[in-house]
Amino acid sequence: MARRKAFRWHIAVFLAPAVLVYTAIMIVPLIGTLNLSLFGLVEGSRVFVGLRNFAILFGDPRWSAAFWNALGNNAWFFLVHMLVQNPVGILLAALLSSPRLRMAAFYRTAIFVPTILSFVIVGFVWKLILSPIWGIAPNMLDAVGLRGLFAPWLGREEYALTTLALISVWQFVGIPMMLIYAALLSIPDEVIEAAEMDGVTGWSQFWKIKLPLILPSIGIISVLTFVGNFNAFDLVYVSQGALAGPNYATDILGTFLYRTFFGFQLQLGDPHMGATIATAMFGIILVGVCIYLFAIQTRLRRYQF
Amino acid sequence: MTRSLSLALLASTALGGAAAAQDVTLTIESWRNDDLQIWQEVIIPAFEADHPGIRINFAPSAPAEYNAVLNSKLDAGSAGDLITCRPFDASLELFNKGQLADLSDLAAMENFSDVAKSAWQTDDGSATFCVPMASVIHGFIYNRTAFEELGLEPPATEEEFFALLDRIKEDGSYIPMAMGTADQWEAATMGYQNIGPNYWKGEEGRKALIEGSASLTDEGWVAPFRQLARWKDYLGDGFEAQTYPDSQNLFTLGRAAIYPAGSWEIGVFGPQIDGAFEMGAFPPPVPAEGDTCHISDHTDIALGLNAASANAEAARSFLEWVGSPEFATLYANALPGFFSLNATPVEMENPLAQEFVSWRESCEPTIRSTYQILSRGTPNLENETWNASANVVNGTETPEAAAERLQEGLASWYAPQQQ
Numbered sequence: 073m074a075r076r077k078a079f080r081w082h083i084a085v086f087l088a089p090a091v092l093v094y095t096a097i098m099i100v101p102l103i104g105t106l107n108l109s110l111f112g113l114v115e116g117s118r119v120f121v122g123l124r125n126f127a128i129l130f131g132d133p134r135w136s137a138a139f140w141n142a143l144g145n146n147a148w149f150f151l152v153h154m155l156v157q158n159p160v161g162i163l164l165a166a167l168l169s170s171p172r173l174r175m176a177a178f179y180r181t182a183i184f185v186p187t188i189l190s191f192v193i194v195g196f197v198w199k200l201i202l203s204p205i206w207g208i209a210p211n212m213l214d215a216v217g218l219r220g221l222f223a224p225w226l227g228r229e230e231y232a233l234t235t236l237a238l239i240s241v242w243q244f245v246g247i248p249m250m251l252i253y254a255a256l257l258s259i260p261d262e263v264i265e266a267a268e269m270d271g272v273t274g275w276s277q278f279w280k281i282k283l284p285l286i287l288p289s290i291g292i293i294s295v296l297t298f299v300g301n302f303n304a305f306d307l308v309y310v311s312q313g314a315l316a317g318p319n320y321a322t323d324i325l326g327t328f329l330y331r332t333f334f335g336f337q338l339q340l341g342d343p344h345m346g347a348t349i350a351t352a353m354f355g356i357i358l359v360g361v362c363i364y365l366f367a368i369q370t371r372l373r374r375y376q377f
Numbered sequence: 378m379t380r381s382l383s384l385a386l387l388a389s390t391a392l393g394g395a396a397a398a399q400d401v402t403l404t405i406e407s408w409r410n411d412d413l414q415i416w417q418e419v420i421i422p423a424f425e426a427d428h429p430g431i432r433i434n435f436a437p438s439a440p441a442e443y444n445a446v447l448n449s450k451l452d453a454g455s456a457g458d459l460i461t462c463r464p465f466d467a468s469l470e471l472f473n474k475g476q477l478a479d480l481s482d483l484a485a486m487e488n489f490s491d492v493a494k495s496a497w498q499t500d501d502g503s504a505t506f507c508v509p510m511a512s513v514i515h516g517f518i519y520n521r522t523a524f525e526e527l528g529l530e531p532p533a534t535e536e537e538f539f540a541l542l543d544r545i546k547e548d549g550s551y552i553p554m555a556m557g558t559a560d561q562w563e564a565a566t567m568g569y570q571n572i573g574p575n576y577w578k579g580e581e582g583r584k585a586l587i588e589g590s591a592s593l594t595d596e597g598w599v600a601p602f603r604q605l606a607r608w609k610d611y612l613g614d615g616f617e618a619q620t621y622p623d624s625q626n627l628f629t630l631g632r633a634a635i636y637p638a639g640s641w642e643i644g645v646f647g648p649q650i651d652g653a654f655e656m657g658a659f660p661p662p663v664p665a666e667g668d669t670c671h672i673s674d675h676t677d678i679a680l681g682l683n684a685a686s687a688n689a690e691a692a693r694s695f696l697e698w699v700g701s702p703e704f705a706t707l708y709a710n711a712l713p714g715f716f717s718l719n720a721t722p723v724e725m726e727n728p729l730a731q732e733f734v735s736w737r738e739s740c741e742p743t744i745r746s747t748y749q750i751l752s753r754g755t756p757n758l759e760n761e762t763w764n765a766s767a768n769v770v771n772g773t774e775t776p777e778a779a780a781e782r783l784q785e786g787l788a789s790w791y792a793p794q795q796q
Contacts, residue, residue, distance in 0.1 A: 116473075134756055134789070204615020205623050227559050227617025229773060313441065315760065317561050318617065319768050334445035337562070338463075338748065339757035340470055341448055 102354070108347035125348040139349070141320055142328040143356070145233055149324055150301040152237035153244075158293055160241070161248025162286075166278060168249070169256040180253070184246035191243075195310030198239045202226055226311065229321040236322055240307055244300075248293045255289040256282060288372050295364050302357050305330060325353050401691040402432045404457030406450070408443035409678070411645065415711045423707055424698055431691045451476045451683070458686040459695065462507035462679040464496035465748045471681075472499070472506040478682040479504045483693065485700020493718035496676040496744070507679035508700045510708065511715035514733045514742075515571040515673040516661060518638040518646065520631060522654035523551055527634075531659035535604070538662040542611045545634050553611035555633035556770075557619025564605065564766035565759075567637040570745045572661040573601040574671035579743035587750055589793025593784040594777075600664070602776030605769045617771055625649075640733045643714035647727070658732045660740060674742035676718065754790030761786050 112121040129135050164183060168176050186194065202209050204224045213222045225235040259282060267273070267281045305326025308316055314336045316323035331339070333346025405416075416435040424433060436457060438446045444467055450456035451471065460477060462468040471477045480486065481504050486494070489509050497507035519531065527548055532538040545553040558564050577583065577597035585591035591598070613619060613627060628636040629649040636642070638658070646656065663670050680699050682692050698704055705719035713727035716734055725731055747759040761783055768774035774782075788794040 134786070199620075202618065203623065204618055205613065205627065210615075224615035224618030227557075227615065227619070227771075313560060315561055315763060317559065317764070317767060318771060319764060319773060335448070336760060337441075337444065337757075337763075338465075338467060338752040338759040339755070340467065341445065342755075 105347045105350050106354075108343060109351045112344045125344055126352075129345065129348050129352065135345075138320070138323070138328060139352070142323045142325045145322065146302055146304075146324045148233060149237045149240075149304065150298060152234060153241060153297050153301055154294065156238065157241040157245050158248050158290065158297065161245050161293070162252050162290070164245070164249045165252035165256055166282075168253055180249075183249060186243045187246040189243065191306035192310050194239065194243050195307050198242075199226065199311050202235070227318055229318050232312070232318060233322045236307060236311065239311075240304070243307075247296070251289050251293055252286055255286040259285050288369075291364065291369055291372060295361060298360050298364075299357055302353060302360070325349065325356075329353065400430055400432060401688045402434055403459055403688055403692055403695055404434045404436050405459040405461065405680070406443075406447055406457040407435065407437040407461035408440040408463075409461065410437040410439060412712060413437055419711045420704075420707060423703075424695065428694065428698070431695065433695065451685075454685060456683050456685075458683050458688050458692045460507075460681045460683050462497055462681045464676050464679070464744075466750070466753055468497055468507055468679070468681065469499065472504070476684055477506045478684040478686075478689065479506055480508065480682060480693075480696065481505045483508065483696060483700065485697045488700050488702070488719050488721065490718075490720055493676060493720075496748075497679050497681070500750075507681035508696050509676060509718040510678045510680055510699065511712070512674050512718055513677045513715060514640040514736065515567070515675070516638060516640070516658050516733060516736065517571075518628070518636045518642060518656055518658050518729070520551070520628070520634050520654050521657040523631070523634045524657070527551075531657065532662050533659075534666050535662050535664050539607065542635075546611060551634040552613040552627060552632055554608065554635045554637065555624045555627040556608070556612055556637050557616045557621070557624050558767040558770050559618050559620045559623075561763040561767040563621055563624060563637075564770045565763040566745070567639065568605050568608065568770065569601050569762060569766045570673050570675075570747075571637055571639075572604055573598075573746065574673055574741075574743045575661055575663050575668070576600040576604075577746065579671035579741045583743055583746045583749075586746065587793070589791075589796060592794065593787060594780050599776050599780045602766070602769045602779055605766060606772065606776050609770055609772055612770075640714035640716065640730065641712075643727060643729050643733070644712050647713070647729075656729055658729055660736045670736070670740035672736050672740045672742055673745055674716075674737060675744045675748070678715065751787065751791065754787075756786040756789070758783065758787055 109125055110120060110122060111118050112125060113119075114121070129139055164179075167173060168180055173179075201207050202225055204210060204222070210219065210222045213219050223231065225231040263281065263285070264277070267277050272280055302325060304324055308322050308324055308327050309330065312322045312327075314327060314331050316327045329346055329349045332342055332349055335341030413435060416433075421433045421435065425431065434457075444463065447456060447460065448471075451460075451474075456476075460471070462471075462477070468477065472479075485508060486505055491502070493509045493512075494505050495502070497509065498505050517531075523529075524531070527545065527550075529541055529544060532541045542553045545551055556563055556567060574582075577586075577591075577595075582591060582597050586593070586598075593599075609616075613633065619627075624633075624636070625642070625645065627633040629646055631650075631654055650656065660670055660672055680696060682689065682696060686692055700719070702719055702721040702723075705717035705721065705723050708715065709717045709723045709725055709730075710727075713725065713730035714733070716730070717723045725734065747762055752759040765774065765779040765783055769776055769779050784794070
């Protein structure tokens with residue numbers, strides 16, 4: 073009997089590579105960052121300062137104004153994704169899964185392709201499209217007599233962030249579409265047939281039968297969007313630069329972190345305040361994901377077929 | 378057997394080492410990626426011809442990323458032997474951290490005036506850590522062909538300047554001025570720092586600000602913002618989203634008449650325009666006729682030695698060469714618009730570069746106001762000035778409000794401004 077309780081070495085052996093690699097490239101740097109945020113430079117040498125950096129970040133009027141501005145912009149960036157990207161993704165998936173649609177494979181590919189493009193290309197191409205000087209957007213609007221609607225969107229404080237968020241939506245709408253499409257395909261035909269027998273068809277079938285069945289996927293997509301948006305940096309950096317102009321209107325946590333950590337132009341990098349911002353970002357994302365895991369996911373009803 | 382084998386291995390390593398020592402390769406870190414070709418085709422061959430055994434590798438990165446990239450490389454110990462130095466605090470910080478070597482004892486330092494060296498010295502001037510290479514001058518480059526076509530003359534005063542802009546605008550065939558605010562630094566560097574010295578009286582105003590006897594809300598510092606606010610009407614359609622390359626292209630394609638410039642553009646514009654039209658230049662207009670003109674003649678670029686370099690000796694002989702009149706002539710002519718800081722006068726062939734440098738005779742030179750000492754704290758005055766200048770040109774902040782915000786930010790950490 074005792075032999076059956078022997079330590080199962082193979083579990084440890086099989087887990088080891090993943091655990092070691094993950095620890096080395098994720099856990100150790102994460103702890104290093106958290107640790108760095110508790111230190112500061114006092115007269116040129118690095119000393120432990122406890123939570124002083126956090127007191128500066130949230131207490132100093134300039135630092136806190138910059139932080140809340142970045143967080144507010146980030147929240148808006150996320151909101152645009154939740155209100156546009158995910159509903160449009162679901163809509164596209166619903167259309168694609170319709171058996172009557174022709175060339176579904178073509179649409180699926182075409183909509184998904186931007187997702188695999190680099191941020192640098194997307195940022196640059198859209199900057200060119202929207203350019204008031206060389207862009208095709210003003211000419212296209214002109215062709216339909218709506219030239220008056222054109223504005224240098226990326227250069228105006230009131231539009232720049234929304235414009236960037238919509239560019240990002242254009243790029244990533246393929247991901248919710250694919251995930252929902254897969255979820256829709258996995259709904260068994262019996263369920264659909266039963267619904268049809270009961271006279272539930274068309275849109276009401278989508279709302280009453282399919283949507284409840286894909287809710288868990290929508291939840292996962294929301295979490296992915298949340299984490300992705302609060303870690304976003306590339307698109308803003310590529311199209312607006314590290315100063316996130318105009319007048320910090322497109323400054324999100326990622327660009328704020330970059331400017332602080334690495335410095336910009338004459339501003340020297342401050343790894344300690346940078347790590348403090350990174351820690352705050354980590355906290356925000358952790359709280360967001362926990363809210364989802366404990367408050368939402370546990371309440372989602374699951375259906376067994 | 379094993380012993381002889383290990384001996385043989387040891388010998389081969391030693392020989393290999395010796396072979397490497399014969400041919401030292403020095404790597405230069407720089408933000409001047411535009412100059413790569415000139416370094417490779419003109420400057421490096423000239424040096425290597427005289428110095429057998431030393432090879433030079435010019436390895437630039439993008440200007441906007443240079444400081445961040447360089448700092449990371451220096452911290453990680455992977456930076457090149459020679460470091461292109463930004464002026465003032467960015468390099469001073471590296472010297473204080475022990476990452477740049479002290480070059481005060483370099484013989485070539487004799488060739489530079491104290492003003493030229495001031496951007497790469499400790500505050501007390503006791504140590505110099507980079508060999509000055511060049512300064513850049515601000516002014517306005519204009520399309521002479523267009524001016525002749527419209528019968529216009531370069532302006533001398535502020536009033537004439539705006540009258541000129543009005544006439545170009547009325548005519549309608551050219552955008553009066555090519556500048557955008559999307560990149561922000563254009564508005565600050567080509568705008569505020571370009572025209573500003575005439576209002577804050579160059580060095581006098583700049584030094585008063587450092588001493589704390591003047592403030593950014595004084596008339597001399599607000600007036601340039603008032604000027605910038607008026608520029609808005611003369612910039613191209615959608616200038617808020619116009620980037621620096623957009624502005625350059627608008628001018629070189631002949632669509633804009635005037636370009637608020639730094640002299641470094643001369644080398645870029647010449648080949649791009651390729652004779653399609655003639656260029657001319659005028660210094661920033663003075664407020665009233667008869668005022669002394671002030672220009673920004675900014676010590677911009679120097680070369681230092683990585684303190685951790687394994688090839689310090691070879692690198693020093695390269696730096697001696699960089700400090701020589703020979704290099705000055707080579708550099709100033711290969712890169713028109715980068716003016717040598719060497720005390721020996723340099724003959725330049727480019728007429729536009731000659732025009733720029735001629736202002737040194739008639740105007741008082743100064744450097745950019747935010748570079749020395751004043752950008753040491755947080756908020757960083759230079760970066761804030763970018764933001765404020767762009768806001769003022771965009772019309773989203775008044776000149777007075779912008780100046781007040783800058784002053785508040787500066788006074789929040791800079792003791793002489795707190796009284």
